[in-house]
Amino acid sequence: MELKSIKDAFDRVANKHKLSYTKTHEIVQMLSQELDKALSLMQDTQLDHKSILVDAKKLFTEKSPVAQLESAEKELNVALTKYPKVLEKQLNPEISKAYRTNAEFDTHIVNQIIANFFYRQGMFEIGDCFVAETGESECTxxxxxxxxxxxxxxxxxxxxxxxxxxxxxxxxxxxxxxxxxxxxxxxxxxxxxxxxxxxxxxxxxxxxxxxxxxxxxxxxxxxxxxxxxxxxxxxxxxxxxxxxxxxxxxxxxxxxxxxxxxxGESSESPLSVTVTAGTQALPVLLKYINVMANKKLDWQSVEQLPVAVELPEEFQFHSVFVCPVSKEQSSEDNPPMMMSCGHVLCKQTITRMSKNGAKTSFKCPYCPTDIDSTRCKQLHF
Known part of the structure; x- marks a missing residue:
């Protein structure tokens, strides 16, 4: 979420409210002083009361306090009208566009995860009700x-x-x-x-x-x-x-x-962890999707996001390695390999750099060392 945008919008409303209050206070003080002055003059029986009232009315017409109050109130109302729109945009974004239409879900597994969440939280009656309504077998x-x-x-x-x-x-x-x-x-x-x-x-x-x-x-x-x-x-x-x-x-x-x-279960609910991590990653994903949409590109066909989604350490459960050359994440078929110089690349990258095995030596992309591909060692995390 763009918390800075929300804070800026709130600060604008707060400033307008402060200005409106200050302006209203000044006008009320001015009116009060002028009325006190007119009343004081009218206590003198030798003066013409009618002329005093005419002068006071003329002053009020020139100062136009109502117009000044309306102007200050209008600026405040504009800021107040915009603020809910900012909240709606930032706090209630259209998240359905982050859903992949080609994604396949196993309804049985999803139902079991939800039931397991209720039981893990000690909400056994709700869990039993959910299992009964979905027609699932009892959670083990x-x-x-x-x-x-x-x-x-x-x-x-x-x-x-x-x-x-x-x-x-x-x-x-x-x-x-x-x-x-x-x-x-x-x-x-x-x-x-x-x-x-x-x-x-x-x-x-x-x-x-x-x-x-x-x-x-x-x-x-x-x-x-x-x-x-x-x-x-x-x-x-x-x-x-x-x-x-x-x-x-x-x-x-x-x-x-x-x-x-x-x-054999994690101490934290998998559903809670998933939802929390997804909530933190969602703003980055939505921003990326909007950029893709503006460029008329379809993100549904993208296999790997070209943007980093940074999550706190509590959401990092496994060590991973991303090849610095191919930008691909290592796997069982494409494990990380340490070269004689100490730098690490994925196996498929090393194979490509050695011309698919046609030659055994090639130059490390990060230092001037000549690398013998047959001496590269697989790393295990």
Whole structure:
């Protein structure tokens, strides 16, 4: 979106409103002063009241306050009329032209993605209603997300038993994923017991559950145990951080992430990520389409966009390589190849530069090194 255009339009309206207010204030002040002056003169019984009123009327006619007010109001109304049009153009563009008419969609897959989104968000009734109305089979992940939300809802109530049970059952898989979720959950349970001012029970819990983490989390364990010395005044202690609700929020996020990870799902909804990324890329695409339309070119037949669509790092999930010579993205059939000089080109580019294998050597397009095509090495991202 062209936020600058919206801001400029808003600033114009704000400036016109300020000028209109200033002008109105000046005119009202002038009228007030002239009326006060006329009333003051009329209090003198020796003066002709009629001539005073005639002079006042003549002054008002010359100053034409109504015309001045109308002029200022007209300029403000013009700016106010244009502003919604700018908003409509920038915030509600015609996005249907970004849709490729030759694109093929698998309705079943799209419906499953939408149903999976509802279940992932915990909206099980809406998901069930959607599945029933579309006639789709039940989403395979539904029951798993039901279990996940039962665990998360228990954590919101500060009940860690369901989460600890799940983490214990999946302990080996969590270790393979190098997750410290189980330690986080045991730490929260320890703090919950200690904040109940039951130090002996908290120590017993620590001896039972912290020993296996002594090598990797010794410093954290030491802090947790030392916090027992301040159990009656923890908020004034060096360990007041253990009272922060952020610890629970982090545990909930890690629980969600690891549950989805072991389920073979991403921690973020694919539909949400797709829509968010598409929303950020759409303005660039629409601008490109408008340029193509002005040049009477059909973008529907373009296989690769000639413009870069920059997205934040959170939307970059895989490393890619684009050949600097052919501008083509690498693939399994056309992998990136590193030459002896250290520069990288795609395999098909190297083949073309070596005259389709007719000769083995050619000059690197980026440095004066003679390259032996047989010595190029494939890179793996």
């Amino acid at each position: 992940t539904r029951q798993s997300f039901v279990e996940m939300y039962q665990i998360l809802e228990a954590m919101e109530r500060r009940d860690l038993e369901p989460a600890l049970t799940w983490a214990g059952a999946n302990s080996e898989r969590l270790k393979q994923a190098r997750s410290d979720l189980e330690m986080k959950l045991h730490s929260l349970q320890f703090l919950k017991i200690s904040q109940g001012q039951n130090s002996q029970e908290a120590l017993s819990y620590a001896r039972k559950h912290f020993a296996v983490y002594a090598d990797s989390c010794l410093y954290e364990i030491q802090k947790l145990v030392c916090s027992l010395l301040w159990d009656k005044n923890l908020e004034q202690s060096p360990y007041s951080e253990f009272l922060s609700p952020v610890l629970w929020d982090n545990a909930v996020r890690e629980m969600t992430r690891q549950y989805c990870n072991l389920l």
